Amino acid sequence: MGHKENEKLTELSAALDALNRGGRPDSSDEETKELAEVALLLKRTGPPPAVMAGLVAKLGDELAAKRKRRRLWLTSGAAGTAAAAMLVFAFNLGPSAPPQPQLAIPPAGSVVIESIPAPQQATDSAAGIAKTDKPKDVAVTDKRLAQTAQTAPAPAREATPPAQDRPVAAPADGGRSEQRLMMAKVQEKAPEKAADKLAQDPAAGVLAWPGRQPDEVTVDKETAIVRQVYGRGDTAIVIIQRVAPDAAKAAAYATADGSAEVRAAKGKLNTVTVTIKDTVVTVEGNLPEDELQKIARSLE
Amino acid sequence: MSDEKVLITQAQQGDKAALEALISRYWQPVYRLACLKTANSEDAQEITQETFLKAFRALPGYRETNASFKTYLGRIALNLITDHWRKKGRSPQVVALADFQEPLTDPAPLPEESALSEERRESIARMVAMLPAEQRQAVELRIFAALSLQETAKLMGKTEAAVKMLQQRALKNLRRLFQEHGIIG
Known part of the structure; x- marks a missing residue:
């Protein structure tokens, strides 16, 4: 083998190495260039075509079948989950048994922010919303409130003394407004009607006779009837305010009860009944009926 | 992606x-x-x-x-x-x-590679199979498997010079076959 022939072999080998590195062969010899082109063509064929075709056909079918099985499994799984969710939903919407004590446990994620002591007036009111002396536990699901409760420096329960230790002063003011505020935040109640308010808290709905101060105001927590007595003796005026549906009860109260002066003058009293803010207001007095009407209309 | x-x-x-x-x-x-x-x-x-x-x-x-x-x-x-x-x-x-x-070689397929038809690839594979056993093996190891001259020589139990010769003869034979079948001009 001549020196030139040996050089060609080495040059071809270098060209193949260059191809194997992903480069392009660079040779000055024409024959080496041509052979390198053949090698490049061989490289482009890739894996043996028969092998490739067999592999692709086999794998393609297998993978597609696997995917179908997987999809079927996922679909049936999703259908099962949906059915379970519907069952749970149906059970929750269906007629439920009376609430069991354990049902009162607040759900996970909710925070009991405060035990709200029901104000004495509210608990004793005729609406009967709170015949119990126990404070109401309010479960909060509102995130903002829960967050506030969690980030608050000290729980409200700890910050405020127990109900029995609190000063009794102004139970109908501070306590009530505090409760209203809390309840509004927590429960987002629909706005209450005046009659509902009166039923729950009779003192809240006392009507005022402009320019006059009542000599006596009595609030019956059981019947939710408010009696305001103006003046004594001959010019005694009694304003009786009550929730509309309990007209019979209120009338019974109005006739059965009352101050001595009023009872004494009962025989010569005129009566006017009007409805103000969903409450029935009876104005009694020894004045003519049109005068009583004027008084009734002026009430705020 | x-x-x-x-x-x-x-x-x-x-x-x-x-x-x-x-x-x-x-x-x-x-x-x-x-x-x-x-x-x-x-x-x-x-x-x-x-x-x-x-x-x-x-x-x-x-x-x-x-x-x-x-x-x-x-x-x-x-x-x-x-x-x-x-x-x-x-x-x-x-x-x-x-x-x-x-x-190894650039894994990304060259643009021409994708253009190589299935028929042509099959023809080339048939022609490689027609080569004498040692030449075919030299082509498979040096070109398809992209092994070095030294690795190929070791695997074939030959000297590097013998592998150089085998690969040159194989490529010359293939070039002739390709020309005969109109794969290259």
């Missing part, structure tokens, strides 16, 4: 074009590794096929972590090579994944 990830996602769904693209891209490195470790081009081809079958069968569960798809294939190939030696009752050679990561 990278081109490879797209191909893998499509292959997971049984897309044949994506499968073909991935096999074409990674055939050579896997085959090269198998050639190096089995010292037999036929065994290497069988192991390469089995590697792709195993890899793609497990593809629906394949999750790319830090390992590339190439490394994933390499691990499967190395396990198969170990099994191959066990079946032969011989201790497997010490195989390292680093061998598999040796620089």
